Amino acid sequence: MRPRNKKTGQHRHPRASSQARTAPKRDYSRWRALTLASVYVLMVIHVVHWKLAGRTLAPLELNEVMYTLELGIVTAGFVFMAVAVLATLIFGRFFCSWGCHILALEDLAGWLLGKLRIRPKPIRSRMLRWVPLSAMLYMFVWPQIARLLAGHPMPILHVRSDAQGWASFVTDNYWRNLPGPGVALLTFFVCGFVMVYMLGSRGFCTYACPYGALFGIADRLAPGRIVARGDCAQCGKCTAACQSHVLVHKELAAYGRVIDPACLKDLDCIAACPEGRVGYGMTKPSILSLPVRSAVPRLAYDFSWLEEVLVALIFLASLLIFRGLYGIVPFLLTLAVGGILAYFTILACRLTSRPFVRLNNFHLKQRGRLTKSGWAFAMAALAMAGFTAHSALIRYHEFQADRLFASAQHDFARTGVFTNSAEVRDAIHHFEFARSWGILDRPEQATRLADLHAGLGRSLADAQEFEDALRHLEAAAAIRPQSAPDSYNLAVVLSAAGLSDRAIAEYRRTTRLAPTDPDAQNNLGLLLASHGDFAAAIHHLELAIRLRPDFALPHFNLGRIHLTGGNEQAAIRHLEAAVSLDPNLAPVVRELIQADRH
Secondary structure: OOOEOOOOOOEOOOOHHHHHHHOOOOOOHHHHHHHHHHHHHHHHHHHHHHHHHOOEEOOOOHHHHHHHHHHOEOOHHHHHHHHHHHHHHHHOOOHHHHHOHHHHHHHHHHHHHHHOOOOOOOOOOOOHHHHHHHHHHHHHHHHHHHHHHHOOOOOOOEOOOHHHOOOOOEEOOOOOOOOOHHHHHHHHHHHHHHHHHHHOOOHHHHHOOHHHHHHHHHHHOOOEEEEEOOOOOOOOHHHHHOOOOOOHHHHHHHHOEOOOOOOOOOOHHHHHOOOOOEEEEEOOOHHHOOOOOOOOOOOOOOOOHHHHHHHHHHHHHHHHHHOOHHHOOOHHHHHHHHHHHHHHHHHHHHHHHOOOEEEOOEEEEEOOEEOHHHHHHHHHHHHHHHHHHHHHHHHHHHHHHHHHHHHHHHHHHHHOOOOOHHHHHHHHHHHHHHHHHOOOOOOOHHHHHHHHHHHHHHHHHHOOOHHHHHHHHHHHHHHOOOOHHHHHHHHHHHHHOOOHHHHHHHHHHHHHHOOOOHHHHHHHHHHHHHOOOHHHHHHHHHHHHHHOOOOHHHHHHHHHHHHHHOOHHHHHHHHHHHHHHOHHHHHHHHHHHHHHHO
């Protein structure tokens, strides 16, 4: 019979106390923290090397795997991902807990919250647990299926350089596939801190990370696992220490090893075992063991089925609203925002229907009455609802503008003009709404809007609708004040509309923006001559000839000016040069000379 504990009266294993006294104290958390911190150190060194040398190793971004799968470009990110997956197939899911920069932020957030005596409650959702796998399939598998359905051949793996558009290994465009610093910091804050507070430690790993889903699949095939070392007292300390919320002691008792792919091999469970009964070793992969529900009970979910449906709807809506918003919100940030917004919505709904509602340390509602924290949360919920609605409106106009722009560009590429002016006007309306009411301006939005104004203005000018044409060309020039082509097009139409004074001023601006443009110099010289400013006209026409010696028109215009000024010798020289460069001018030159002699 086992001896009893004198204080608790419970039986204990006869070897447990001696093991507890002799088991060495192990702490892997500091080593892991040091390893994860070194990831950021290496990132900084990578950026500094790029800034100093101008060229560096291409970014080891896992999302560059998509360029390999879709275009066949073997990238450094693909090689890095392949090595990580191969290592996971052998040793298990170590990369996530020892090499992921997002998990470093999650652990930091958990540590800081612990210092504030806040222990975020892990949220269990049926719907959100499918997000990482769905995102992984969307990123890596769906493009291949779409390729096969379209009948396109699979890409051939190859290596590229910067000169070919997308360098595989060494590049001078390190930031080619990364968000700007502001968006990167926002992504780190939301994925690493807000998700931990709202959804619990490892919230991003559990409910957002598509790469984690791939590593989880590989982990099922790995022989490297957390294993039981002899008899286990089932004290549950290993489970309490697991930040991934795996029932470690239950799985060790049922299978002799941890089979849950959520296990990130951070080794905290090994350090927590007072008897030294938990370890790491090579054993049978988890895919060869069927889960036994009676041995490892499934934890209860936090949401009802009706709430789960709402979670799914809110997540999908946020994905449509926020992904690509203002052209800067990346996919991973959108996934995190979707999970946070879904839980935020559930809490807001519970405030209206439940007598008690709590968020971590804050009681939002007690005995049917909102607390001060509850009122603050309600105000935050209203603000978030307003921001989401505003973002949805902006995203709708962005989507419609991009769709109509693509159609208009296809039409322009085929015909050389915008044949469907109504479509172009609609696109302009959507772009201008998004620019006027949006919080930020998309980087490419202004360029596309200016292209539409300029193209429509030229089409209207060809149709002799000068008033409407000038309005659109002026809008294009206002959006791109440093664009010489927009200024030139506006000057041409001003001249055609008989507004020569404004045309001269605009041509002068064009020549300042593009002093080596011979067409602008020639047209400006011609207009100045029509206003009687022959000296300035000659200067610009001669400059046009120097810029382009084979340009016939400035020779012709100089010939006319010299004829008017009585310098027949210079006039004949320039007119003959014009005819030699463009024989089609010969009849006009003959008539001009004959008229001058009579």
